[in-house]
Amino acid sequence: MSADGQIVSKFTLVQLENGNHNHESVKQRLLDGCVPFSHQVAGHKCGINNTGVLKHPDGTILKQLQPPPRGPREMHFYTQVYAKDCTDTRLLELQQHLPKFYGTWSPRESPHELYLKLEDVTRRFLRPCIMDVKIGRRSYDPFASKEKREEQISKYPLMEEIGFLLLGMRVYQINSDSYITHDQFYGRSLGKDTIKNGLSRFFHNGQDLRRGAISLIISKIRRILRWFETQTQLHFYASSLLLVYEGSPHTLDGQKHKQTQHRPQNNSSSHQSRSALTQNTNGTLGGAGGEDDGDVGVEDKMQFGQEEAVEVRMIDFAHVFPSDTADQSYMYGLRNLLAALELILKE
Ligand SMILES: Nc1ncnc2c1ncn2[C@@H]1O[C@H](COP(=O)(O)OP(=O)(O)OP(=O)(O)O)[C@@H](O)[C@H]1O
Numbered sequence: 001m002s003a004d005g006q007i008v009s010k011f012t013l014v015q016l017e018n019g020n021h022n023h024e025s026v027k028q029r030l031l032d033g034c035v036p037f038s039h040q041v042a043g044h045k046c047g048i049n050n051t052g053v054l055k056h057p058d059g060t061i062l063k064q065l066q067p068p069p070r071g072p073r074e075m076h077f078y079t080q081v082y083a084k085d086c087t088d089t090r091l092l093e094l095q096q097h098l099p100k101f102y103g104t105w106s107p108r109e110s111p112h113e114l115y116l117k118l119e120d121v122t123r124r125f126l127r128p129c130i131m132d133v134k135i136g137r138r139s140y141d142p143f144a145s146k147e148k149r150e151e152q153i154s155k156y157p158l159m160e161e162i163g164f165l166l167l168g169m170r171v172y173q174i175n176s177d178s179y180i181t182h183d184q185f186y187g188r189s190l191g192k193d194t195i196k197n198g199l200s201r202f203f204h205n206g207q208d209l210r211r212g213a214i215s216l217i218i219s220k221i222r223r224i225l226r227w228f229e230t231q232t233q234l235h236f237y238a239s240s241l242l243l244v245y246e247g248s249p250h251t252l253d254g255q256k257h258k259q260t261q262h263r264p265q266n267n268s269s270s271h272q273s274r275s276a277l278t279q280n281t282n283g284t285l286g287g288a289g290g291e292d293d294g295d296v297g298v299e300d301k302m303q304f305g306q307e308e309a310v311e312v313r314m315i316d317f318a319h320v321f322p323s324d325t326a327d328q329s330y331m332y333g334l335r336n337l338l339a340a341l342e343l344i345l346k347e
């Protein structure tokens with residue numbers, strides 16, 4: 001599969017120079033509108049040997065292929081699931097739980113650099129609240145070295161028991177028109193007694209617990225679990241669920257969403273504000289609008305009611321392997337995640 005000629009735009013990562021490899025310096029070198037994806041909550045970020053996840057001007061995202069065998073394995077997985085001549089009903093069903101895949105993409109001037117071109121699952125949201133949850137009892141695949149296994153286990157020894165790990169989140173705060181973010185270290189700090197509360201933070205907008213969003217997300221996770229209960233051909237290791245819901249209490253035309261549970265909007269939290277601040281766990285601040293919001297036309301943003309305003313998609317397939325048994329480890333994680341979400345709702 002080659003780069004899609006229609007969407008390729010001039011894109012150059014000019015040689016990094018003078019050891020100045022921070023996020024901003026890399027960004028400045030991305031020409032013709034490809035920029036670091038500002039709605040990324042976990043995973044590899046822009047760095048010296050890595051451009052992380054980028055946003056293409058057409059609204060899709062570009063995930064740089066990781067070094068072999070991980071990158072080619074992920075590419076093979078997407079290619080297999082989205083093959084035009086695919087007749088495997090399990091794989092066809094799986095498509096609805098994944099971001100859409102638009103093939104591979106390469107910068108015109110570096111045709112050997114490969115990226116996966118994917119649907120941006122957050123794109124239709126005005127104020128996306130996003131969480132990346134790694135699923136399964138083991139983060140290492142069956143071919144991992146002893147060192148790799150030990151490294152993964154030491155990162156979160158509770159993975160085996162809990163079956164999932166919060167890798168990162170950002171949550172819109174309605175009163176301040178800002179985002180709270182939590183990184184992977186927050187997730188690793190959560191134990192059996194605190195995981196439910198840790199998870200519930202994702203659904204607090206500073207005023208209310210977003211029960212509607214929790215219910216919708218539960219339904220979508222149940223559908224993914226049903227898919228796993230009927231398939232025995234693939235095992236997923238170190239793969240994630242990306243959860244997204246709408247943080248804005250408004251639709252584009254300024255109306256409140258149907259069935260919204262929010263109290264009247266405080267004037268200071270207009271969703272059009274570009275000066276609002278993001279506070280992360282390290283205490284740094286940034287704009288709530290998101291640095292790349294400007295390149296997505298408002299007509300592309302969410303224009304639907306609250307009942308449609310969530311996404312749950314499986315992402316990160318660098319460690320997916322063929323199998324002939326059910327993926328008990330992933331299902332264990334999904335069931336525990338569902339149980340925790342259901343408990344939050346009951347409180
Ligand atoms: N299709 C998507 N739509 C929106 N955001 C996405 C999408 N895919 C990835 N992201 C964002 O990018 C982050 C990292 O993605 P991903 O987990 O695929 O990469 P990674 O962990 O760096 O990769 P790998 O483990 O293969 O090295 C996710 O946490 C999420 O915030």
Ligand SMILES: [Mg+2]
Nearest residue numbers: 042043240316
């Ligand atoms: Mg990841």
